[in-house]
Amino acid sequence: MQSILHVYWRFARGMTLGVRALVIDGEERxxxxxxxxxxxxxxxxGGVETGETVADALARELAEEGNIELDDGGTPALFGIYFNRHVxxxxxxxxxxxxxxxxxxxPRPSREIAAHGFFHIDDLPAETTSGTRARIAEVMHGAPPRRDW
Known part of the structure; x- marks a missing residue:
């Protein structure tokens, strides 16, 4: 059943929008x-739901996946918008x-999140995705941004 819904979703929906956050702590992890x-x-x-702002989706996803709360005075900086043709x-x-x-x-591991952590950018887990590595390099090392995720 899940695969049928996935096929429907891929071909029947309009444009989808998601948010991701590069959360950097005081130790530059x-x-x-x-x-x-x-x-x-x-x-x-994760995805921006119908009727939800991008800012609200970002705050919700950070709370759900990392027990991370945005400081009241801090505004997350939009770094870029990417086309994610992998999805x-x-x-x-x-x-x-x-x-x-x-x-x-x-955060506690859940049905959705198996593991989490803060990592130094020179010591990322071996299984870090290429898209994640590219975004970290763009933000932290000034690598030229790509259009695709």
Whole structure:
């Protein structure tokens, strides 16, 4: 049943929009997650739901996946918008850089999130996805941004 819904979703829906966050702590480490349903370590994020703003989706996804709360005074900086052809020909992802946040306690593994952590950019997990590595290089090392995720 799930595969039938996935096929329908890929071909019947209009453009989709997602958010991802490059969360950077005071030690210049980045927060990554590993989902239970896809391979590799990734930046936290997800889809923008109907009637939801991009800012609300970002805050929701960070809370759900990382128990990360955005500081009231801090505004995440939009870094770029990418075409994510790996998901569909209609998918776009807005990448935000988050430096002002709090994490009252580490998140607990769940059905969605198998593992999480803050990692130094020179010591990322071996299974970090190529898209995640590229976004980190763009933000942290000034690598030329690509249009595709």
């Amino acid at each position: 980045v927060f990554l997650i590993r989902h239970t349903y896809v391979q590799g370590w990734q930046l936290p994020g 569909s020909r209609r998918d776009h992802v807005a990448l935000f850089v988050v430096r002002e946040f709090r994490q009252p306690r580490p």
